[in-house]
Amino acid sequence: MYDPKSPHxxxxxxxxxxxxxxxxxxANKHNEALIDEILAKARLRKGxxxxxAIVLLDCDLEEKNQEMFALAEQIKKDFYGNRIVMFAPLYLxxxxxxGCVYCPYHAKNKHIARKxxxxxxxxxxxxxxxxxxxxxxxxxxxxxxVHNPIEYVLESIxxxxxxxxxxxxxxxxxxxxxxxxxENYRKLKDAGIGTYILFQETYHKESYLKxxxxxxxxxYDYHTEAMDRAQMGGxxxxxxxxxxxxxxxxxxxxxxxxxxxxxxxVFGVGPHTISVPRxxxxxxxxxxxxxxxxxxxxxxxxxxxxxxxxxxxxxxxxTRESQKTRERVLHLGISxxxxxxxxxxxxxxxxxxxxxCSAQFDVSDNRTLDQVVNWLxxxxxxxxxxxxxxxxxxxxxxFMSLCKSGQIQNCCHPNxxxxxxxxxxxxxxxxxxxxxxxxxxxxxGNIPKEKVQQIVRERLIQIESGIRDFxx
Numbered sequence: 312m313y314d315p316k317s318p319h320x321x322x323x324x325x326x327x328x329x330x331x332x333x334x335x336x337x338a339n340k341h342n343e344a345l346i347d348e349i350l351a352k353a354r355l356r357k358g359x360x361x362x363x364a365i366v367l368l369d370c371d372l373e374e375k376n377q378e379m380f381a382l383a384e385q386i387k388k389d390f391y392g393n394r395i396v397m398f399a400p401l402y403l404x405x406x407x408x409x410g411c412v413y414c415p416y417h418a419k420n421k422h423i424a425r426k427x428x429x430x431x432x433x434x435x436x437x438x439x440x441x442x443x444x445x446x447x448x449x450x451x452x453x454x455x456x457v458h459n460p461i462e463y464v465l466e467s468i469x470x471x472x473x474x475x476x477x478x479x480x481x482x483x484x485x486x487x488x489x490x491x492x493x494e495n496y497r498k499l500k501d502a503g504i505g506t507y508i509l510f511q512e513t514y515h516k517e518s519y520l521k522x523x524x525x526x527x528x529x530x531y532d533y534h535t536e537a538m539d540r541a542q543m544g545g546x547x548x549x550x551x552x553x554x555x556x557x558x559x560x561x562x563x564x565x566x567x568x569x570x571x572x573x574x575x576x577v578f579g580v581g582p583h584t585i586s587v588p589r590x591x592x593x594x595x596x597x598x599x600x601x602x603x604x605x606x607x608x609x610x611x612x613x614x615x616x617x618x619x620x621x622x623x624x625x626x627x628x629x630t631r632e633s634q635k636t637r638e639r640v641l642h643l644g645i646s647x648x649x650x651x652x653x654x655x656x657x658x659x660x661x662x663x664x665x666x667x668c669s670a671q672f673d674v675s676d677n678r679t680l681d682q683v684v685n686w687l688x689x690x691x692x693x694x695x696x697x698x699x700x701x702x703x704x705x706x707x708x709x710f711m712s713l714c715k716s717g718q719i720q721n722c723c724h725p726n727x728x729x730x731x732x733x734x735x736x737x738x739x740x741x742x743x744x745x746x747x748x749x750x751x752x753x754x755x756g757n758i759p760k761e762k763v764q765q766i767v768r769e770r771l772i773q774i775e776s777g778i779r780d781f782x783x
Contacts, residue, residue, distance in 0.1 A: 315569070315576040320535035323573035324514050324566050332565045336365035346375050353382060353619045356389060356715075361568035364620035368564055368612060376612070380643060383615035386622045387644045390714055392757075394695045394727045395687055396625070396647040397680070398447040398485070399440055402656045403428050403467055407453025409489075409526030411512070413557060413590055416453045418526065426656040427458050430470045437471050439659040441479025443651050443680045444738035446696040446730065448481055449508065454489035454528060461495045464488060468502045478737045478779055483698035485550070489528065490537035496544025505701045506583050507541045508550035509534075513558040514566025522557060538570070542578045547707025549574070550627070552586030555613070556604045564613060571621050580708045584625040584647065585617055587640075589632070611639055618644025623714050630654075630676040634686070637676060641692065651680035684734065685743040688750050695727035696734055699782035722783045724758050725767045729781050732774045 313328035339345050349363045359367075367379055404427035407416040415423060428436065440448065448471065452459045464486065471481050486499055487508040499507065513519050516531050523529045538549045551570055553563040567585065575581040589610065605613070618626060628637055628645045630652040637648060653659050654674060678686070684694045699722060700710050713719040728751050735747040751771070758764045763783070770781045 313569075315573045317573075318536065318539060318577070320532045321516070324516075324535060324569055326516065328569070329514070329562055329565045332362050332365050333561050335362050336369040336561065339366045340369035340371055342366070343372065343375070346370055346372065350375070350378060350382065353386075356386060356622050358622055359620040361565050361572065361620075364568055364616055365561065365565055367619065368561065368616045379612075379619065380615050383618040383643045387618055387626075387646065390622055390719075391625070391646045392693075392720060392724055392727075393691060393754075394646070394693045394697075394723060395641065396447070396695045396697065397445070397650055397684070398449055398647060399443075399445045399649055399652055399680075400451050400487075400629070400654060401433075401436060401440065401448045401471075402654065402658070403433065403450060403452040403464070404455070404459045405453050405656050406455040406458035407526075408455050409453070409528040410524045411526075411528060412522050412524070413512075413554065425458075427463075428467075428657055430466065432657060432660070433467055433470050434474055435660040436657060437474045437481060438476045438479070441474070441476050441481065442738070444479075444684075444696070444734045445651075445680065446481060447483045447485070447505070447698055449485045449487055449649075451487050454526065459488075461491065461498060465498055465502050468499075468504065472503065478733070480780070482780075483701050487550075490534045491540075493540045493544045496541045496546050500545040504546070505698070506548040506550045507538075507546045508552070508584065508586070509537050509541075510552040510554055510586065510588070511535060511566070511570070512554045513563060514553065514570070515558040515562050518558045535570075538574060538582075539577065542574070547578070547580060548583040548701070548710070550584035550586060550625075551582040552584075552588060552627075554588050554590055555610070556590035560605050560609060560613065564616070567617070568620055571624070580711050581621060582624050583706075583710070584627050585621060586627040586629070587614060587617070588629060607636055607639070610636070611643055614640045614645060615643040623711055630674045633675040634678065638690070641687075641690070648683070650678070650683035652676075681738070681740050681743050684739065685746060688743070688746045691750075693724075693727045693750065693754060694731055694734070695723070696730035697723065697726040697782070699723075699726045703782065721759055721763060724754070725763055726782050728754055728758075728767060729770055729774065732771050733779055736774060 313325035314322040317323050405416045406425050408418050411417050468484050471484055483505040485506040486504045519531045541549050553567055571581045625646045626644050627647040628640055629649045687694045735744045755764055
């Protein structure tokens, strides 16, 4: 029986409820009156239920789809403005004991060299990332209690936060590691992490068990209930996602929204971020062996419908996607992207020869961070390196209340401009800096409060003189 408040995965991701939802969407995909009613509710910016959202996803009325896309873009602007948060993944280790059939790190893969960064190697990687201009990282590691114990992750976080190179500093470390205990989540919280991220991969339990035949990740319930344990461990910013292409996308869409509803119902705060990766080719992995791949049009609609259904959440798209695809979904709700990413262990300081690559997946967008920043500004977006909310304690329900009320604009917009200014001064190419200076001058006028505009102008001058790390 479906129960969003239940602590049990089989209740809040109830298979019967998902199938009923899919049937409801199929039955109403031409129901123009119902679609209009749902869109009217969506315009209130309070979100939609999973059943309402599936009707929009299934709708094949072109006029209504265009309304959806326009609404998704406007909702993103209302909550997050024209800011795009920048980050990079940092792979610590590809040792893994799991048998996930879609991941090259699976235990039986003998083609890739197993690597684990030492603390000195982490230091070199972080300095390379700082020299690009990054301030926010997402730590990635395989699940291996011998090679990658929680103590290794904690030591690595401490190392990363301790590195100050020239004007560089990593100000926020998000963590994407395997499901763990409340005690370990508490340790991660004490270590100062930002968001705890864990992809469900698939919400379809039968498929999940087949895709994870061996290893601790085989335990569907333990994995699916990880966000609850993270919240109980004090981590109130959690990030969800599925790997689109493993199972039928409509099932995943419904499950993802049900998971968001569960977190909201139990903890009063839904996912801080939702990621939408699609399966990609990698060593020993051919995505064509999976029959559930989605085309670019379907992918774009999924992004738009998630933005409408969960208007407050940050939405992430990585370098798995091409420049063309990323540009398209930026207009439909994406608020965070990676840039200059390497998906292999140790790939920043000394990139691997292509024939020796141990990347977790093939990167489709290979541009440098500077090229991505330049591209974003050319489209009128503000690349943001801001980490202020996390460092000012605006996490969990405190962040969500500001975000849902729109008050976050008085913090995020000026912080984005000041961190962009830092990037322009310290790392940008001449062309990028020229474009950025024009953008900043124009965008100062969009800060709601005149007093804040004045403070920002003063701080921008101080940044030019060498002072760093201002924040509201």
